[in-house]
Structures are given as C-alpha cells and as structure tokens.
Amino acid sequence: MSADDFIVTPWHVEGEIDYDKLIKKFGTEKISSELQSRLKKITGEDHFMLRRGIFFSHRDMNRILDDYEKGKKFFLYTGRGPSGHTHIGHLVPWIFAKWLQEKFDVKMYFQLTDDEKFYSKSGLSLEDTKKYAYENALDFIALGFDPKKTKIIINTRNIQTLYPIAAQVAKKINFSNTKATFGFTNETNLGMIFYTSLQSAPCFIEDESVLIPLGVDQDPHFRLTRDVAPKIGKQKPALIHNIMIPALEGPGGKMSASDESGTIYTTDTPNMVKKKINKYAFSGGQPDIEKHRKLGGNPDIDVSYQYLRIFFEPEDKKLKEIYDDYKSGKLLSGELKAILIEKINKFLEVHQKKREEAKNRIEEFLLENK
C-alpha cells in the first residue's frame, strides 16, 4: 500500500480513496463550481451526478466546451473490460455518457476490451471475455442509445480498424513509461504491455476531439495517450472522471464483476437483489434498533445510502430526507435497504426488458471494419 493508504490503477483499486489527494496525485483538475455552472448553462440541465460529485474531476473539459461554443464538434468514447456480467456500478458512466451525447448531440464509441481482460485474468480465455463482451454490450444498448450515433467496438472483432492506429501510439511509448504509469514489471506479459495502445486507439478514430467519461481508475491509460497525441499530430483527449462505485460490502474497493456476493448484476432477479442487499450491503447503522433510534446511523459510510446518492435517487429533496432520517435514527437500516431494493428492482425490471430487446439489435451497433 502506498503512503496515501490507497491504490488506484486500471487493474487494482484498494483502500479508502481520498479523491482530493487522488486529483493531486494524478494531476487532474477538480470539477469547479464554475465548470458545473458552465455545463448547466450549455446543457440546460444540472445533472445530479455532477451536482453530487459522482463526476468529480476532469482534464481539458474547458477546451472541449470552448471549441463546442465555437461550433467545433467532439465525440464521446467510453468502454468496459468484459471480465464478467455487467453490474449496476458499470452503468454509472454509461448513463452519464448518454446524457452528454443527448445534450451535445455527438457521436459515441463504446469499447469492449476482451483482449485486455484475457491478458489480465489468468483464468479467462479469449472465448470467455468475448462472450462477456457481447453480454455487456446488451446492457449498454438497453440504456437506449441511438445506433446511428453510437458504435460498439469489440477489440478482437475490430482489431483491423484499431491496430494501425494503436501502432502509431505503440511506437511512441516505451517500457519505462508503462512501468512508471501502471507499475509493470519484468514479469508483465506482452499483451498487457502493448494493450494501452489499443485503449488509446479509439481516441483517434475520428478527426475530431474526444471527450472520455470514465472511472478515474482508467485515467493512467489516457495520461500516456495525452503524452503521445501531439507526437502523432493529434489533439489530447479530454476526460471527465467518476468516483469508484463501492462494493456492496463497503468502501475500500470498487464493485468488482468477479466478486459474486458483493455485486448486483443487471441480470439478477428481484429476489436475488433483495437477498444480496439485505445480506451483504455494508450498513452505517447501529448494532441494534434501540441504539440506532438513540444514536442514529452514518449515511456517509452506508452503502445502501451511497447507491441512492450515486445512481438510484436523482431527486435531491428525497435524498436529503433519507439522509436526515437515517442520521437521526428515524430510518432503520432495514428500512433504508428496503428503499434501495425497491429502486433497484424497479430499474432492473425495465432494464431487463430492454436488454432482451437489445439481443435483436446488437448488429446495428457493432462497428464495421473498413
């Protein structure tokens, strides 16, 4: 563990993250109230994920907005490493990306990095990760993207398109750079070492600037991309970062698709959601009802409350009520969990229907190699 008591890399997140420290460490910028106001003015909407600091940090957002106001378009790019089924935490940046797409009326690329997860997980075959890539694509499509403006990249499927771009990047990054950025060692496999060039490639797929909404753990990849961009005559990608979504079992990690018990999958039944939340969701409440009534709970460390704040309760007034009631002891942990369970199951009922429909529409979304 580092001196900061937390680690954030694309393949490993550990400890309780101090996001202000992380901003300094990574050299990004905090989303200021000025930037929030600017986004509100342009989009006509104050998105709760910005207001609540779920998206908390950025690189070059102001340049993107300056250019946009001068009539210069950009495009969006985000993605997912398909190491398992989609869980609800994954949807956070996708939902925000969709909002950005609608407000700015721009193209979007969504990259599924089946090769990366094959390289990084000893137990997964390329067939496994490819299968998950298709599974995950259904969840993405289910959110209601427009296939005319949205293309899904699956790395092994679209390598013909990606590789010549990745090659330009790969020539400009050396092993030292990956050691410094990712902590790679002499034991790191060649796939992992090369891989960052493939995550860079979609940044340069269009002749426009790119804005990338993403989990802050992915920032190191694009630090390298930003260093390379001017060397290959391209503009640096702009980024907007969300916090890590906590695992059910509590802060100190991101929700992981490979940890079954700590994870709500988009394919879970209402009963599974209920059981998982009741059994595993880390509680900020007191050990018994009497104490809880007397001392109150701590919503700031309560995972159920956090899920409402991050994703499932967009209305500030309702959220504040829950916060106050939990803090005062009026709302019990079981009751708070019940609120979340209902919210998630309501969401998943619709999502799973759309996810089924997505199975017939996947081809419309897949990028065709030229």
Add this chain to the structure above:
Amino acid sequence: MSADDFIVTPWHVEGEIDYDKLIKKFGTEKISSELQSRLKKITGEDHFMLRRGIFFSHRDMNRILDDYEKGKKFFLYTGRGPSGHTHIGHLVPWIFAKWLQEKFDVKMYFQLTDDEKFYSKSGLSLEDTKKYAYENALDFIALGFDPKKTKIIINTRNIQTLYPIAAQVAKKINFSNTKATFGFTNETNLGMIFYTSLQSAPCFIEDESVLIPLGVDQDPHFRLTRDVAPKIGKQKPALIHNIMIPALEGPGGKMSASDESGTIYTTDTPNMVKKKINKYAFSGGQPDIEKHRKLGGNPDIDVSYQYLRIFFEPEDKKLKEIYDDYKSGKLLSGELKAILIEKINKFLEVHQKKREEAKNRIEEFLLENK
C-alpha cells in the same frame, strides 16, 4: 560486441560470424551428413544450398521428416521485413522454401511484417512499410509459387486473423523473456515488445506442424515460440536456418535493404548491377595483376565468389573450376566479377519479367481474413 566478436539478432547482425559457435550459442543443431542424406532420399534431390551449407542448422527437422514418413503433413512458413526493396540476398530462403514446397507438396505462408519495420525503423511510416510489403510480395510471387498452395500475409492487412492467435502467445511471454532473447531495454517501444507474438502467429494458423526456412538471425523469435507452444497446446515449430548473405562490401554483416550501395536490388538495371559489383563487391584478389597472377586470390572472402556459391552457380563442377582458377591466379578479380554480373543479369532479366506479371496476380496470393 560480445566476447564472440559477432552479434546476431533479428534487428542487428555484426562481425564475422562463426557459425559453429552460433549453433552452440543459439542451441540449434548442425545439419549432419545423415540429415542431408535423409533429405536427399526423401526428395530425390541433393539441393546445392544444403550440400554447400547455405542451409547449415535446424531445429526438429527429424521430427518433421519422421511425421512426414508416417503420412502426417506439415506446412511451410517464411517471411520478410519490408524495410525497403527486395535485394537478391532475400531470395535465398524463398527459393529454398519453394523447393521444399514442391518436393513435399505442402502449403506455405509468407509473412510480410510491415508493422515490425514501422516499429523498428524511426524513419519509416506505416504507409512506407506497407508499400514495401506489396513491392516485396511481387518478388516472392515472381519466383513461381502456386497461389492455390501459397498465401501471403501482410501483418496490418491480416491482423484480424493474426491477433487472436498472437494474443494466446503474448499472454505466455513476459518482458524478461524478451530482454533475454532480444536484448530489449526499458527504452524499447511497445510495438517492438509485442511484435514477436505476431511473428509467432502464423506458426499456429493451421492445425499441422510447421517448418520454417529462415535466416538464422530470425531464430530468437522462434525460440520464444517454441517455449510457448506446449503451453498453448501446440507443437513446437521446426526450423531450418540459412547463413547470413554477405553485403557487397564484404563479410561482417548481412546484406541490408537500407544500404543502397552495398545492395543489388531485384529491380536494378543490368548497368546498375555491373556498376555496383565492379565498384563495391569486396574482392579477395591481390592489389595488382602481377601479384594476383603470382599469389592468387582468396575465394573464401571474395564476395563475388560467395554469391556464386550461395545462389548463382548451382553446378558444383563449374563452381570448383572458378574456385581453383581464382585461387591459382588464373582468374582475375575483374573476370570473376564479370561472371557474376552475367549470372545476376541473366537471372534478373527473367525475374523482372515475372515480377511485372505478378502485379496482375497479387490478389490471388493475399490471405483473406475469415
């Protein structure tokens, strides 16, 4: 320079190579007289490149022949790094590969590694190396391969086919392995580091054993491939190695496509060939005619003689006559050069005609991605 006074790697050959030492260093096997006899028995022919030790070393040739005699087929794979126009030295392993293909009636893959040369040469763009790949393909086709049994792979064009295979290899090789094998450092770029997996990929493109005729400088790539093969459930590739073809200006290097003066290109005019040989071909003769008549020349270091031995004079009787006459002083350096010039120009006259015809046939040879 190593203690051996020579260096042989895929990207750098320097010094006067002691091939017996190299066999020990690389851990290959010398082609024994038993193996030569065995090949003669099976093919019905005693190829001069084997007889003269142009192909001098191997790995697992006996396994390939054992399997062949039991009715198990293999396929051939060779290639070229397209860093420039084809020179006559490149044709040596291709001509031998063609002989093997005809005698054993097997499939062949020919890989043009445009990405590798882009990664390894700072002055070349991917467009440059791709252009050279097509140029080099014409020379390969001109040698008279059968398109039904012979497919040309161009890395960036066939990455869709190669990448999933390369990924299996890349996961099993780490940076340490490439340091030990190629001498890579922290400053080596990511493309170079990953690249060996792409040179491995064609080994596993068919569900048969592979035999690779190649310059011995390329052996390190396949040492890694041979280590990986059993880990991914495949058979180790077998290899048969040719010596480095000396540059015009003399031993102590391989003929390099990027050194204009020291190189005879397949597209050179008769006059260019004449000028280059007369001006640059390293001579084993004496400084003046009187001394030459008296002391004789040294054919073993004379490049013109070596070109005749390696490629242009397949008849042993004629070659011996030239050897003896040069050694005795009867044949002058200018006369020896004149013999070679005539041989090369005769060869190139036919080759250039076939090379022109190849322009209309290239599509038949290019591997289609599935």
